[in-house]
Amino acid sequence: MNLRQLKYFIATAETGQVSRAANVLSISQSSVTGAIKDLEHELDAELFHRSSQGMELTEPGRKLLAAAQEILEKVDAAGKLTHRQAEVQGRISIAATYTVMGYFLPSHLDRIAQRFPGLDIRLHELNRESIEEGLLSDRFDMALVLTSNLANPDIETETLFRSPRRLWVPTGHALSKGGKARFGAIAQEPYIMLTVDEAAHTTMKYWSQTVYRPDVILRTTSVEAVRSMVANGQGVTILSDMVYRPWSLEGKRLETVSTDIEPPTMDVGLAWRKASVFSAPMQVIHDYFLQSFAAPQMSQAFGRG
Structure with missing residues (x-):
């Protein structure tokens, strides 16, 4: 799933016809049709009732429309912030558990360093209990952890993706x-x-x-x-x-x-002390990961991923 497909889907939903959506987007009708078919395959759901009168949203299609519009709004807002955030300077202390540090963070750290050269990120690899204590005592600004393991009411979390x-x-x-x-x-x-x-x-x-x-x-x-x-x-x-x-x-x-009894997913995401006031570096990290994982969350909304 990608943003192009979501844009084509929204245009079709709003115009009610593939041909009108293609005209609005200045692309071929086959491109619009292909994008919608790919979305339906990805989500394993029929998004439109097709008839000679046009394209009418199904119930899954209506759910997707609301979610897709929200995602594109967030991406647009994040894009407007990118230039301003690129100038942000300062230090941020981030903790991570072993699994997240070894199998998730490295590629993102490289992208963050290129996109926000003014950030000075200090990393700490610790277990969950030590990370929770560090967040609550303000030793760490944020953490990237297995949110499926967290249950402390004084810590806020935002799950980025769920790994089966x-x-x-x-x-x-x-x-x-x-x-x-x-x-x-x-x-x-x-x-x-x-x-x-x-x-x-x-x-x-x-x-x-x-x-x-x-x-x-x-x-x-x-x-x-x-x-x-x-x-x-x-x-x-x-x-x-x-x-x-x-x-x-x-x-x-x-x-x-796959197994006959489905085990719970391993959820990865951000964590910070509840009621924390985000510094500029914290906001940059928060927005980067939300922008990076906006589209995968769409699959989760339809029970996939």
Whole structure:
């Protein structure tokens, strides 16, 4: 999903006809039709009732229209701020948990440094409890964390995206064949338990909602150790797509499989002390991430992603 598709969709919804939308946008009708079909495929929903009289929004289409208009308004507002924010100077202290620091932040830090050269970002990698304490004591301005692990009422959060959890198995494993893997079958396999960022606690929480228990043969804080052991056929695990890679450090392959009972997503987002007054650097970081993840949130609104 992209902003171009949303613009084409809005134009069609507002004009009621593909031909009129194409004229307004000064593009071909096939471009508009293709964008709408791509959106319908992405959202797995019919957005228009098509007839000889034109295009009439369906119920999912009406929901999308409201959300799409809000997203484009936010993107427009963020674009107007970009030039002014590029001149912002100052220091900001940002904390992050291990998983976020290793698998999410690096590419964004590079973009932020290029877009806002006046920002002096001080990073701190800590566990959730230390980050919460640091936010509440004003040692950190903001944090990028697994918001699905936070529940402190004095900390405000904004989830940027939700990463599904799936079963990891070596390529060609029996559980990768025949549709979704059953928890009962997974319980019969050696299980590699990741413990970093409260992963073990989360794992046991959703396993406890079944009648099964994982046969844990190793607990480790290393994602790469988990990946290697799975790829080598020494066990299986359930982890999020964000940390998944289809090969181990030794070059062996692994794959993911959906499960019959869907585990909770791993949610990543921003956190700050409730009622904090945003400094200019804090506002820049907040707006950057909201702009970067505006479109993915659309998929979430329709139950995907």
